[in-house]
Amino acid sequence: MNKFKIFSVALLASVTVSQAQDLNQAKKAIDAEQFENAKSILKSIINTKPSGRASFLLGNVYLTQNIADSAKIYFQKGLSAGEGAKLNYIGLGQLELDNGNIAAAQTNFALASKDVKKKDVEEFVYIGKAYMAANKPDYKSALAILSRAKINNSQDAQVLLELGNAFYGDKNQNEAYVAYRGAFQADPTLIRAKMQLGVLLKGAKSYDEAIKAFNEVIAVNPNYGPVYRELAETYYNIGRNKPSKSVESMKSAIDFYDKYMSLTDYSITSRMRHADFLVLVGDYKALEIEANKMKQLDNVNPRILRYLGYAAYENGNLDLAKTSLESFISNPANKIIAKDYITLGLVKIKKGTSADGLSVDPIAFKEGLAIIKKGIELLPIAAEELNEVGKKFFTQKLFKEAASIFELSSSNKDSxxxxxxxxxxxxxxxxxxxxxxxxxxxxxxxxxxAAFANVIAASPGYQEAYLYRARTNRLLENDDVMVKSYQDYIDKTTEKGAEEVAKPAVKTKFIEAYNNIAVIYSKTDKVKAKEYLNKTLAIDPANQYALDALKSLK
Structure with a gap:
């Protein structure tokens, strides 16, 4: 019997040690964003012996993947699963935060941190992470709880890492840098802390320095997947902000994201994240391939319809785009975003556009525009994506349609x-x-x-805005504004030097301005009128209008 007891204790100790090792492996997989691998490890632990800590970590993975129902199941199971059980109150608290129940969330957090020993920080770290990971992040509350943890253990690397994340979310770059640097110094194996130093540079738009920082991370661990995602996003930002480098940078962005995927996993959740990135960089051929692969993996997931719709529109399959997006949007369970409405609206307009692009069915345009407006109501800044659509209508001389498109974004100063x-x-x-x-x-x-006035206010040196404001007010018969705008055009153009004024096209516009100003002065000040007509003749001595007008003024 004594031998049996010794064997049982040894076996239990062996299982406990093995479970701890597996938990560490799961944590490493989570940090590396290998979520399917982490889920597999954690489920194996739970099946071997119920573990509150494993249930909590597994629930968090599901939360990261936006699968709240599964997360809740594991949090609830974890409450009665022994060691680490109280951590599951934190997971339930985050679910309450996501549902807007702040008081209920705080109650759960209090249960999780009750009777915590003075030097313990784990519960506080996870509560801070919950505040930051909620649908509406609360960085102030995260900072408060993490600062409390720092008092308990000022050199804990995880505390410093999450403090850095909280400061970064709260837009305090300097404190975030100090915290990330301290985290990496406290634990040089905490590669995410080093990566976050590059994230700070990316956020500050110091893209070259960010790339250098991310390459330093790769030098330490070339198989750390998340750093390639950060590189992908950095190159995307370069391509977006530097048009001359757009093609090259977007290719690099896609290549780095592919590398990220190869080092994480190809689950349906990861593929959706990949699809979102392909939408971001505008690679709709690759998106169509990815969407069809997702359909093979999970034919019932409604978000696949979104990706199929986007890709089909951009790749010219309007019927598939229409049916896919209408099916997705019509399901009340789906979370609709601005781009869903905007793309469907553009599909409707495109279907109503003639093959040569020179005419649009007014009913189809009206219907499509109404759907697009729903998207803009959800997210006003999304209207900036309509710029190319409006320009295409303008190029085809469909000015009324172009105006309707540009009206949606021209009032948004953040665009x-x-x-x-x-x-x-x-x-x-x-x-x-x-x-x-x-x-x-x-x-x-x-x-x-008003539009030309906005242009002048934003870019006073853009002289063409003054010219077209003058022309517009000529049609409106607003003489004072017309005269001032023509004169402003003359003045702004003259400021650019003799070479600019000497251009034939500019001379023609000066003649237009002088003659129109002369018309107005001829009613009240003949001397001024003659002055402007003579300016016309100085450019074009044979200008018939100016010659005739001078005769009539004598």
């Missing part, structure tokens, strides 16, 4: 296309109302005038 959209919005309205076959709409022209 990266704010200036460009206002220029095209004003021009579209002007050209649509400066036609012999239509009666000018004063309301539309007033909107054009």
């Amino acid at each position: 990266r296309n704010y200036l460009d959209d206002n220029v095209y919005y004003g021009l579209s309205l002007y050209y649509d109302n400066n036609r012999k076959d239509v009666k000018a709409d004063p309301i539309a022209l007033q909107k054009a005038d």
Whole structure:
């Protein structure tokens, strides 16, 4: 019997040691974003012997993958699973945060941290992470609980890492840097802390320095997957902010993301994350391939319809795009984003556009525009993605349609296309109302005038805005604004030097300005009128309008 007892104790000790080793492996897999591997390890631990800690970690993985139902099941099981059971209150607390129940979340956090020993920090670290990982991150609360943990153990690397994350989320770059650096110094194996120093540089748009920092991480551990995701995002940002490097940078972004995928996993969740990145970089051929692979893995997952719809629209399969997006949007269980509506709206408009692109069915355009507006209501900044669509209509001389598109983004000062959209919005309205076959709409022209005023306010040196503001106000018969705008155009152009003024196209515009100003002065100040007409003749001595007008003023 004594031998049996000794054997049982030894076996239990062996299982405990093995379980601890497996838990460490699971934690490493989670940090490396190898979530399917982590889930497999944790489920194996739980099946061998119920573990509160393993249940909590597994629930957190499911939360990371946005599978809340499965997360809740494991958190609830973990509450009665022995060692580490109280940690599961933290997981349940995050679920409450996600549902907007702050008081219930705090109650759970209090249960998790009750009777914590003075030097213990684990519970506080996970509570801080829960605040940051919630649907609406609360970095102030995270900082408060993590600062408390730091008091308990100022050299704990995990505490310092999460403090860095909280400071970064709270837009305190300096303190985040100090915390990340301290975390890596406290534990040189904590490679994520070193990576986060590069993330800070990426966030500050110091892209070259960020790349250098990420390469230093790779030198330490070339198989650490998350660093390649950060590199992918960095090159994407370079391509977005430096048009001259766009093609090269986007290719690098895609290559690094592929490397990230190869070092993490190819689960349906990871593939969706990959699909989101392909949408970001605009690689819709690759997105179509990825979406079809996801369909083979999980034909019932509704988000696949989103990716199929996006890819089908961009790749010219409008019928598939329409059915996919309509099916996705019509399901009330799906979380609809702005791009879903915008893409479906564009599909409707495209289906109503003639093969040569020179006409659009007005009913189809109206229906599509209404759907696009739903997307803009969800996320106003999403309108900046419509810039190329509006320009295409403008190029095809579909000015009314172009104006309707540019109207959606021209009022948003946060848009990266704010200036460009206002220029095209004003021009579209002007050209649509400066036609012999239509009666000018004063309301539309007033909107054009406001658009050109926005351009002038944002870029005072852009002289063409003054010219078109003058032309618009000529149609509106607003003489004072017209005269001032023409004069501003002359002044701004003259400031650019004799070489600019000597251009034939500019001379033609100067003649237009001088003659129109002269028309207004001829009513009140003949001397001034003659002065401007003579300026025209100085450029073009044979200008018939100026010659005739001078005769009439004598």
